[in-house]
Amino acid sequence: MLQNAHLAKELTFKTVLMDTWYATVSLLKQIEGYGKTYYCPVKENRLVSYLDAETGKPTPYQQVSTLTWSEEELTMGRKVHLRGMTKGHTVTVFRLVVSTNRTDYVITNDGSTPNIEETKQVCGLRWKIEQFHRELKQLSGLASCQCRKERIQRNHIACTILVWVRLKEIAEQTKRTIYQVKWG
Numbered sequence: 001m002l003q004n005a006h007l008a009k010e011l012t013f014k015t016v017l018m019d020t021w022y023a024t025v026s027l028l029k030q031i032e033g034y035g036k037t038y039y040c041p042v043k044e045n046r047l048v049s050y051l052d053a054e055t056g057k058p059t060p061y062q063q064v065s066t067l068t069w070s071e072e073e074l075t076m077g078r079k080v081h082l083r084g085m086t087k088g089h090t091v092t093v094f095r096l097v098v099s100t101n102r103t104d105y106v107i108t109n110d111g112s113t114p115n116i117e118e119t120k121q122v123c124g125l126r127w128k129i130e131q132f133h134r135e136l137k138q139l140s141g142l143a144s145c146q147c148r149k150e151r152i153q154r155n156h157i158a159c160t161i162l163v164w165v166r167l168k169e170i171a172e173q174t175k176r177t178i179y180q181v182k183w184g
Contacts, residue, residue: 002027006034015039015110017126023107025084028091032109039108039122046105048080048093064105069095075116082107094119132164139182140164 005011016031018040031038044065049058061083069078077092085091094116096104106119114122137143140160147153164178171178 002030002034006036015122017122017129019126019130025082028082028085028109037108037110039106039110039119039126041104041106041123042093044103044105047083049083050078050080064093065103067093067095076113077108077116077119080107096120096123135167135178136160136164139167139178 002016005013014037016036016038018027018038020041020043023040023042023046028038028040042064044063046064047061048064048067049061050067051057052059058081064080067078067080074095077094079090080093081088081090091107091109092114094106094108096106096116096119098104104123106123108114108119140163142157142160145153145156147156167178167181170176171181174181176184
């Protein structure tokens, strides 16, 4: 899907957002090969290394959740090397405290020195996409397609998106949630 999006002349994009499940070294390398930026959460046990400030040498690999963070690193992120990536290649990891019992770690290859607020904003867009998919499946009948032919499946998907758009419009007009509109 990423390759098709990259090859499509009509579809221009510069950033790829993904879930933890897709944060593989091969996919990250592919995205960078396309000259694109990525933001993706990684699991707490992802192994990273960083340059020791005193010695200038790489530290042994450790889980991202065991890193210690200075105040500046909490704001500007921390440069690390992901295990499996090309030697010397670094990404920036951000520690996002979501709630008292949940912390996310987000990596990016964005060279424009993003900060924690920009990273939260980008991750918020990813959440909107997740929300759209959930609403599309739960409220518009996307998951109930019994069709076998590709053309009919595409038509069904297009119709469910139109249903979602109309539900969203009504929800905004009536100041209700899309779920209240559907079940009302």
